[in-house]
């Protein structure tokens with residue numbers, strides 16, 4: 001069965017961490033669907049169009065021999081259940097869908113919109129994030145509501161969008177994203 005990884009991010013701005021996840025997904029799945037979306041729990045510091053443009057630069061910079069990464073505005077939705085529905089219009093009902101989250105989201109995701117319906121349609125692929133241990137009790141709570149969880153065998157770097165927004169740490173960004181931010185005078 002075709003394996004599809006789905007990865008949504010607020011991309012405010014996208015970091016070297018997002019890039020290492022996308023690179024790994026590209027090597028481990030048949031297709032990778034990526035989108036930028038507003039997060040209903042957060043305020044964003046720049047427009048969705050700028051965040052999409054930065055995400056495109058980040059993906060263009062990924063060395064992907066399979067050429068299997070799809071950044072699609074049609075997937076962009078603040079509710080991931082809707083994004084998954086859009087993905088199924090692209091890759092069909094008979095593919096195997098893996099919804100990718102960092103380990104910092106494992107507890108929170110239980111509060112997401114119609115989470116039981118989301119979990120019925122995808123497996124969760126959890127990327128270990130430095131500083132965020134994956135607790136058995138959180139995995140069990142997800143399983144209790146129908147979650148099928150797998151842990152990705154990937155060491156993502158200890159970087160975050162917050163480190164750039166709050167502290168201006170440019171080391172968390174790849175050069176093309178830094179250049180775009182300067183050119184468009186974002187996050188000033």
Ligand SMILES: Nc1ncnc2c1ncn2[C@@H]1O[C@H](COP(=O)(O)OP(=O)(O)OP(=O)(O)O)[C@@H](O)[C@H]1O
Pocket residue numbers: 008009010011012015017018100101102103104105127128129130156157158159160161162163
């Ligand atoms: N370095 C990382 N390691 C593991 N997971 C990550 C990493 N960066 C982002 N993720 C995961 O990718 C998804 C999208 O992340 P998001 O765009 O919120 O980045 P972030 O750095 O967490 O942003 P912010 O600092 O604004 O909260 C989330 O599921 C998050 O857990």
Ligand SMILES: O=C(O)c1ccc[n+]([C@@H]2O[C@H](COP(=O)([O-])O)[C@@H](O)[C@H]2O)c1
Pocket residue numbers: 007008009010011035036037038039040041042077078079080081111112113
């Ligand atoms: O569906 C939800 O209820 C929901 C709640 C919070 C976040 N999301 C999505 O999760 C993705 C990652 O968000 P973020 O801010 O962690 O990058 C992004 O695509 C959001 O739209 C989705």
